[in-house]
Amino acid sequence: MATTLELPGEEFILPGTRTCAGCGLSIAYRYILKALGPKTIVTLPACCLTILHGIYPKTPIAVNAVNNTFASTAASATGLVAGLRARGKNDITIVGMAGDGGTFDMGIQALSGAAERQTDFIYICYDNEAYMNTGVQRSSATPLGAYTTTTPVLTKQQPKKNFLKIMEAHNLSYMATTCSSYPGDLYEKFLKAKNKSGTRFMHVASPCPAGWGYPASDTVRIGRLAVESGVVVLYEVENGELRLTGKSLSIARSGRKKPVDEYLKAQGRFSKMPPELVAEFQKEVDRNWEDILNRAKL
Amino acid sequence: MSETKIITGNETAALAAKLCKVQVIAAYPITPQSKIPETLSSYVESGQLDAEFVRVESEHSAMGVCISASIAGARVFTATSANGLAYMNEQLHWAAGARVPIVMAVANRGLGAPWTILNDMQDTLSQRDTGWMQLYCRNNQEIMDKVILAFKLAERVLVPTMVCFDGFRLSHTVMPVKVPSQKDVDEFLPPFEPVYELDPEKPVNINPVVMTDPLPGPDGELCPSYMGFRRRLQETLEHVLPIYREIGKEFAERFGRDYSDPLYRYMADDAEILFVAQGSVASEATAATDILRERGIKAGVIGLNIFRPFPAEDLAEATNGARVITVFEKGISYGYEGVLCSELKAALFSHNGHRPEVLNFIVGLGGKDLNPQDLVMAIEDVLGETKEGRKIRTPQWLGSGV
Numbered sequence: 001m002a003t004t005l006e007l008p009g010e011e012f013i014l015p016g017t018r019t020c021a022g023c024g025l026s027i028a029y030r031y032i033l034k035a036l037g038p039k040t041i042v043t044l045p046a047c048c049l050t051i052l053h054g055i056y057p058k059t060p061i062a063v064n065a066v067n068n069t070f071a072s073t074a075a076s077a078t079g080l081v082a083g084l085r086a087r088g089k090n091d092i093t094i095v096g097m098a099g100d101g102g103t104f105d106m107g108i109q110a111l112s113g114a115a116e117r118q119t120d121f122i123y124i125c126y127d128n129e130a131y132m133n134t135g136v137q138r139s140s141a142t143p144l145g146a147y148t149t150t151t152p153v154l155t156k157q158q159p160k161k162n163f164l165k166i167m168e169a170h171n172l173s174y175m176a177t178t179c180s181s182y183p184g185d186l187y188e189k190f191l192k193a194k195n196k197s198g199t200r201f202m203h204v205a206s207p208c209p210a211g212w213g214y215p216a217s218d219t220v221r222i223g224r225l226a227v228e229s230g231v232v233v234l235y236e237v238e239n240g241e242l243r244l245t246g247k248s249l250s251i252a253r254s255g256r257k258k259p260v261d262e263y264l265k266a267q268g269r270f271s272k273m274p275p276e277l278v279a280e281f282q283k284e285v286d287r288n289w290e291d292i293l294n295r296a297k298l
Numbered sequence: 299m300s301e302t303k304i305i306t307g308n309e310t311a312a313l314a315a316k317l318c319k320v321q322v323i324a325a326y327p328i329t330p331q332s333k334i335p336e337t338l339s340s341y342v343e344s345g346q347l348d349a350e351f352v353r354v355e356s357e358h359s360a361m362g363v364c365i366s367a368s369i370a371g372a373r374v375f376t377a378t379s380a381n382g383l384a385y386m387n388e389q390l391h392w393a394a395g396a397r398v399p400i401v402m403a404v405a406n407r408g409l410g411a412p413w414t415i416l417n418d419m420q421d422t423l424s425q426r427d428t429g430w431m432q433l434y435c436r437n438n439q440e441i442m443d444k445v446i447l448a449f450k451l452a453e454r455v456l457v458p459t460m461v462c463f464d465g466f467r468l469s470h471t472v473m474p475v476k477v478p479s480q481k482d483v484d485e486f487l488p489p490f491e492p493v494y495e496l497d498p499e500k501p502v503n504i505n506p507v508v509m510t511d512p513l514p515g516p517d518g519e520l521c522p523s524y525m526g527f528r529r530r531l532q533e534t535l536e537h538v539l540p541i542y543r544e545i546g547k548e549f550a551e552r553f554g555r556d557y558s559d560p561l562y563r564y565m566a567d568d569a570e571i572l573f574v575a576q577g578s579v580a581s582e583a584t585a586a587t588d589i590l591r592e593r594g595i596k597a598g599v600i601g602l603n604i605f606r607p608f609p610a611e612d613l614a615e616a617t618n619g620a621r622v623i624t625v626f627e628k629g630i631s632y633g634y635e636g637v638l639c640s641e642l643k644a645a646l647f648s649h650n651g652h653r654p655e656v657l658n659f660i661v662g663l664g665g666k667d668l669n670p671q672d673l674v675m676a677i678e679d680v681l682g683e684t685k686e687g688r689k690i691r692t693p694q695w696l697g698s699g700v
Contacts, residue, residue: 056513057516064503069362083371084371086367086370087321
């Protein structure tokens, strides 16, 4: 796997972004664009990525971007694909990119429709596990036991939606999970996605210091803890075959998966979790981990 | 050279889109417009039309696809009705703000609840304030002609445009339609030339967050604020009617049918009592006028070819001689009165101060049949009432039963 020093030097995020300090999305997006290159059009709804793309008339992003309404990222991507194809332009990578709210919740209809039609584009969900741009409200991607501004007293009582299973049911040409703390894993998966056709779905775990309650300097550490404890599993699915990658593969081989305690304790959003909810969280993570190991035939 | 075909309104709309050589179509089924995407997908699959047809999973996505396909530089067409149009609402505002020249056929249908699949105009009237232009059709020939006109107009001023026609009454009724030759349409409507390209060498951020005050661009020049962008949309629409007339004249010279007047007028010059209506109601009013004239009543009709931008000045001038104006509408702004009635009154107030008796009739909701005889009876009642000096203040519901 490529180290960060070996990745292309060309930058598509120029200085002057407006995201919060320590934003996991910003780190991920930097490497995503390095992999996809300048012949990319990104379409995006109103979300943290909109903030990253800046305020008119300036933008720090050096690829074309088309903003759209919240529920229609995949529809907008479909329109770009259709419009460019109708005009004989076939050398541009179309990307629809939205957060977990714009994907797991409101964007699911358009995404499912576009994926079923096998629309030729890459869909990226950067998952920071709540509506961060509007002030940390609960989404269906919010994990069990997390404090949000709309689960302020009891915390979230339901586990995170298993959206990856829903996307897998669409029989995609390629889908992968990755995390902003592993640029090499992320870069290689996006390079692979770029060179495939049909609908490709990329899930990018993106820690958020403002919403998760940890110091801005800890974003990389939190993402690593998520992977080391199996809360986030790095894998890819091609032709129905699931393959573990990077850190998740080495954890599977070594059997050294951390308990979730360290990951949970490092974040303010989990500070209200009673021990029985922590145990339930651990059980859910273990079940998912076993399920993936079985799928990966490990 | 044109040929005459006996076809439904829906088939007419699809054929018109084909003649306009649309490049991307995204549509979702809803009665009564479903035959439009069915016909277009058949054109595309059989190779008669070289276009991308996207069979979307909702109307919200249909308009989402249309907006971005237009941003990518394609000529784009869609069609919907009623709740489908309502489901698009957010996207309609977005399309107008994004200045994409999409043309959409709307087979007018009533909105639930309770359900109706039949015709009225509540669907498009409710989208009056989205920034779209709206053309209304009296018959199938007008559907053919106004789809072609709509593309020419929309692409000239970069404002999306609805071509509205009565569901079932026109969408499912066969009528003779003169179909222009492809050559004539090609000459009238050359290929769409987008004003910009999404060029990787010159990346842009389209429709981003815009602040309340103008901010300087990289060269130091101030760029529009949110209000600045929105004011430009209004300014464009304020200047559309002369362009509409000019395009209408060009259309008349080439195709022999003249829509350059924003109004349809029938025996309106010397009329003492006027019907004001849109769509097929204007056709019914034309027949009613003939009956009334036979009975010695000087009736006449003003119909609207274009409802947005609103031809207020033309309307005030055209109704100047009438003693009584009756506005027949298949829709209402609940809690007040018919939208066209309110707007007509405002036009008279602003433009010439003429104060005729203006009466509002709500008709034909949810497909309730309306025939010329109903209109004749309503007018005879009105003339009796106004002679007695009794003023009718609230809209009268015609034929609503219990």
